[in-house]
Amino acid sequence: MGIKTIYKNKVIVFAIILFILLTNTVKSQIISKIILLVNGLPIIETDFQERSKYIKFVNPNAERDVISRAALKELVDEAIMKSEAEKIGLSYSDEQIIITLDDTLKAQGASYEEYAGQLTEAGVDPKTIIDQRKSRKLWQDYIGRKYARLANVTLEDIDKYRNSLLERELFHIQTMTLSTENIDPMELMDLVNNIENNFQSCSQNLFSYKDKTNIDIQDRIDISIDQIEEPFNTMIRYNLNTFLFPPQADTEQIKIYINCTPKKSLTNKVIENILIADQLDNYSTKILRDIIQDSNIEYKNK
Structure with a gap:
């Protein structure tokens, strides 16, 4: 050889x-x-590192051990979310998630491209937020498909929710009281019509009618709904976006109620959807907790 x-x-x-x-x-x-391993599904060191960097990016003052615990919890939760959703045939591509994320960011005056650039500059892989949003979107659809039929909202629930919103609101209310004494009825009606037809603002009312001896104007700022007397209280509860309300008359006076700061009023349907979403969120928390308790989570050397 x-x-x-x-x-x-x-x-x-x-x-x-x-x-x-x-x-x-x-x-x-x-x-x-x-x-x-989460029910046999692996979570790798890279996932943990990238999620930790993303959490640090969002919460720069968070301590290291807090970030680590949060990263592990999110990854475990999302592994289960994705797995359960895929069992019933749900799926999303990265491109679909990017489009949804872009729409959300554009509503805030930004874009996915800009945000991804910020993440990259900070050393965070943008795929991290895509994976996070994908898991949560899959879980949202999973809960909706399996438990939406269990949600139940009554008219009483809707009224209670509306009242809870109103109790947190502050109002600017103006009450114009027109005396019926010593004034011709036709002249009085002309005055009422003039107030209604030529209304510009509450401040303008104070200026325009300050010298009218038969008109008393009460201008109340930052009052709660409970401080508003009937029948205006009931009127405003169901007509938040109305300025002028129909005059209320008796033998001695005519009252004109004005909501100087009208607010957007939620319809019953909108409130119903909000309450259903709240119920589904409660289902989501409970179901995820139960699945995690029944899951096999095996920690390896990190």
Whole structure:
């Protein structure tokens, strides 16, 4: 056997040994990257690191151990969310999530492209937020499909919700009281019509009618709904976006109620949808907690 042949064989043997060593090293690295299994589904070190960086990006003052716990919890939750949703055939592509995320950011005056650039500049892979949003969107659809039929909202619930909103509101209310004494009825009606037809603002009312001896104007700022007397109280509860309300008359006076700061009023349907969403959120929290308790979560060396 010649020297060249011996040398060639040694090179081949060395190459084989090197290949085996490299293969074992790669396998070892892959295995070491798995930090936990959620019902057999792996969560790897890279996922943990990227999620930790994203949480740090959103909460720059958070402590390291807080970030680590939050990252692990989110990854476990999302692994279960995605797995359960996929069991009933739900799926989303990255592109679909990016479009949804872009729409959300544009409503805030930004865009996905801009946000992704900020993440990249901060050393965060934008894929992290895509994965997060995808899992949560899948879970939202999963809860909606399986539990929406259980949601139940009554008219009493709607009224209670509307009243709770009103109790947190502050109003600017103006009450114009027109005396019926010493004034011709036709002249009085003309005055009422003039007030209604030429109304510009509550401040203008104070200026325009300050010298009218038969008109008393009460201008109340920052009062609660409970401080508003009937029948205006009931009127405003169901007509928040109305300025002028129909005059209320008796034998001695005519009252004109004005809501100086009208507010957008939610319809019953909008409130119903809000309450259904709240109920589904409660289902979501409970169902996820129950699934996690029944899951096999195996922590590896991190």
